[in-house]
Amino acid sequence: MTKSHGDEGEAVQHELTDLQTDRPHPARIYDYWLGGKDNFPPDRKAAEHAISVSADIPAAARENRAFLQRAVRMIAGTGIRQFVDIGAGLPSPGNVHEVAQSVDPDSRVVYVDNDPIVLTHGRALLADNRSTTVFTGDVRKLDELFDHPELQALVDFEQPVAVLLVAVLHFVSDEEAHRAVRQVLERVPAGSYLVLSNSTHEGNPERAAEAAKTWDKTETPIRLRTRDQVAAFFEGWELLEPGVEFVPLWRPDGSTDGTTRWMYAAVGRKA
Numbered sequence: 001m002t003k004s005h006g007d008e009g010e011a012v013q014h015e016l017t018d019l020q021t022d023r024p025h026p027a028r029i030y031d032y033w034l035g036g037k038d039n040f041p042p043d044r045k046a047a048e049h050a051i052s053v054s055a056d057i058p059a060a061a062r063e064n065r066a067f068l069q070r071a072v073r074m075i076a077g078t079g080i081r082q083f084v085d086i087g088a089g090l091p092s093p094g095n096v097h098e099v100a101q102s103v104d105p106d107s108r109v110v111y112v113d114n115d116p117i118v119l120t121h122g123r124a125l126l127a128d129n130r131s132t133t134v135f136t137g138d139v140r141k142l143d144e145l146f147d148h149p150e151l152q153a154l155v156d157f158e159q160p161v162a163v164l165l166v167a168v169l170h171f172v173s174d175e176e177a178h179r180a181v182r183q184v185l186e187r188v189p190a191g192s193y194l195v196l197s198n199s200t201h202e203g204n205p206e207r208a209a210e211a212a213k214t215w216d217k218t219e220t221p222i223r224l225r226t227r228d229q230v231a232a233f234f235e236g237w238e239l240l241e242p243g244v245e246f247v248p249l250w251r252p253d254g255s256t257d258g259t260t261r262w263m264y265a266a267v268g269r270k271a
């Protein structure tokens with residue numbers, strides 16, 4: 001049964017009661033770094049702490065966004081027409097559906113995030129886009145997420161799909177992160193892709209511990225991981241060239257002078 005607009009409005013209003021604007025949230029901190037306006041004083045305070053440690057952290061957020069766009073464009077170029085972006089964050093220019101649907105307007109995109117404000121803004125943005133949807137979900141409950149009716153309505157798991165875990169696994173434990181990527185591997189068919197990025201201390205060993213305190217007052221403290229730890233997520237996947245690399249160095253489409261070293265990125269394909 002399809003929800004009426006009234007039912008949907010009530011559902012959104014219920015979600016908004018859980019905004020917790022008195023404490024920072026990763027999606028809203030990231031929004032601040034990207035120059036967005038959908039953030040609150042605690043988010044801005046946390047984001048400014050990171051900037052005080054290293055002024056290039058907002059640049060790292062933009063480079064991570066650019067990696068996502070390059071990866072989606074590359075995958076869409078192989079013929080993939082289904083994308084699931086888990087931990088999508090707040091809408092910003094160059095969203096997954098904009099990139100994928102620029103390659104093929106029939107591409108289907110599902111956004112998932114655990115911040116209710118993402119649901120509100122996402123639904124407003126996507127109101128007229130029948131090939132794209134957004135709902136609240138948690139990477140730690142991946143089976144529940146994959147079985148969600150809104151995802152099932154758009155994604156055909158008999159066909160290859162790209163799953164994006166971009167800047168999200170560093171908010172869960174090693175056990176939870178490995179369980180999530182195993183569940184992705186089990187649920188998607190051959191020919192599917194996994195897109196992943198994760199913060200690291202290896203590029204900035206002297207500043208990383210202090211920068212990580214940005215997330216201490218959120219519900220999800222950050223886990224900085226090594227190159228080898230990120231590579232371990234791709235067990236069972238065919239890791240695409242150049243393997244695990246700093247975000248701006250993963251198949252760059254321009255100059256890499258002055259780029260940051262705060263995050264690793266990689267893309268894998270299920271054989």
